[in-house]
Amino acid sequence: MANIGFRILPMKRKVERSVVEQYRNVVTPHISDNLNRVYAIGSNLRPYHKEGRLLGTALTVRTRPGDNLLVHKAIDMAEPGDVIVVDAGGDTTNSIVGEIMMQIARKKGITGFVIDGAIRDLGAFERDNFPVYAKGVTHRGPYKDGPGEVNVPIVVDGMLVHPGDLIVGDEDGLAVVPYEFAEEVLHKVKAQEIREKEILDSIENGTIDRSWVDETLKQRGCELNDLAKQV
16 A cells, blocks of 8 residues: 555656756756746745756655655655755755755755755855755754655645656756657747747847737737827
8 A cells, every 4th residue: 555645656757868967058948938938936945056047857855744754765766857946845943955965866866955944054056056945044954754755756846846847947946848748849949949939030130020919919909009109
């Protein structure tokens, strides 16, 4: 019988490394736009590292708030390219990770932490480029008793994350690309990059067409009294 709430499961699937690498320079706004802006981890989680992007596949952890026993196990299980993504209930009373865990994770090839909870040893993270996103900071350490689960679907600041999903983080925040959509979204993002470059070029050379603004307002029934056009 399954011990639901206190169990460790295998990783059944993850986005292929070759696909992950093609997201290396993709910004989170483009990912969000092509997922209808609903696949973002909430803005309560912010970067605490010095600089650099987060990119990898999710190794998920659900833990009792303030307890990191299962996070330690996840680090031991992780493969290079994994991101440790932790649902700690958004509680910031106790920290979930600190400098020592960061160094262990780095040595294993883990690409970052996403913690819906708190971290400690802030100075160490701020001096380092190892990506960490968290809800807050506290000096209080964690307990190591459990329960918790590894490699199960979790919710991180309002966003459902499955094991093996693609996680991308930059200065704008965190985006989640579901496993089954990773290649499709990549194609859409590349097309958007081309479109946006064309727009930026048109701004520079003065040919940008802004007629869509008034057209949209008219479609929405807005009364237009544009004084600039009456002069």
